Amino acid sequence: MNYNNILIEKENGIALITINRPEKLNALNKATIEELHHGFGSLEKDAEVKVIVVTGSGEKAFVAGADISEFANFSVEKGTVLAAQGQEMLFDFVENLDKPVIAAVNGFALGGGLELAMACHFRVASDNAKMGLPETSLGVIPGYGGTQRLPQLIGKGRAMEMIMTAGMVTAEDAYRAGLVNHVVAQAELIEFTKGIAQRIMKNSGVAISKAIQSINANFKDGVNGFETEIKAFGECFGTEDFKEGTTAFLEKRKAVFPGK
CATH class of the missing domain: 1.10.12 (Lyase 2-enoyl-coa Hydratase; Chain  A, domain 2)
Structure with a gap:
């Protein structure tokens, strides 16, 4: 499959998926979700790949959210299908991959971006990262698993506040809450994350x-x-x-x- 919205690099057992829509701050549209599904699926079958790292292109954003222009005029029925298909195709799919998936969160991880990071098996953030689920400010709720995974990671009370206020947290706040495992300088993010991947690869x-x-x-x-x-x-x-x-x-x- 030819990819227009993601890049895949493989080296020494580690695959790096980069969501590459910098002009849209790497927002998730339908095509990108489909490409990610295919990319993750192909890497899971690749015997040479032991660990997968996913990040966003540029220095501003991991994924700044879903592409709102695609669903602004959806009906109840279409909105329900959007969430169901997205969860099955990408978010649940990533969570249940047999191979470890680490999110290297560079910059903004908002809405669907944070939901993708939470679907990964764990997260490393750059020190400039900001995370949040702003959906209630748009008159909707997180639909890609955010209302379920965020409480699992940081607890019910903190999750309620984040979702209700539609606010963002800093990388340090996310670390203290247990949302991310590590915070490092942005320039070191990918190499640091690959270092963890190398430690994982020593095991069965x-x-x-x-x-x-x-x-x-x-x-x-x-x-x-x-x-x-x-x-x-x-x-x-x-x-x-x-x-x-x-x-x-x-x-x-x-x-x-x-x-x-």
Whole structure:
């Protein structure tokens, strides 16, 4: 697939997806969501890729929100479909990828941009980043999972205030609230995030995939996360990664995981 709105670079097991609509502050329109879906899906199938990092082009914005011009005149029915399709195609899709996805938040992450960052497995922010869900100032609510993921990350009370006031928080505020894991200078953002990716890559990709599934299970209605963990734990014993990991430990050497 030829991409018009995203860039993909791959190096040493790390894939970097850059949302590339600088003239729109990387706002998410339908075409960009479709390209991201395809990009993430292709990287998940790529055996050479172990970790995915997603960021925005330029220094101003990760993603400044959804492209409001696309849905300003939507009906109730169209609005409902917009949210349902977007969640399925991108936000839930990213959250449930088998490979780790890290958001490198450079600049503004607003509305759908923050929702995309929250769908990633964790977040690193540049020190100039600002985050918020301003939808109520437009007469609507977050529709790409924001009302669900924000309380999971920072707690109900803080999430209520952020959504009701439509306000933004700084990178430091986001760090203190648990919304992001690290805050670094913008010039260091990508290399710092890749450094975390390299640490992840030293471990078993199969085990990491099982861990993602088990952690996510705790936040799904009707799913017993403990049972999911037990099943995934048992399945690890049948993998080549488990045999290599335990053998390497007993032989007092570093494991070289085959990813199987």
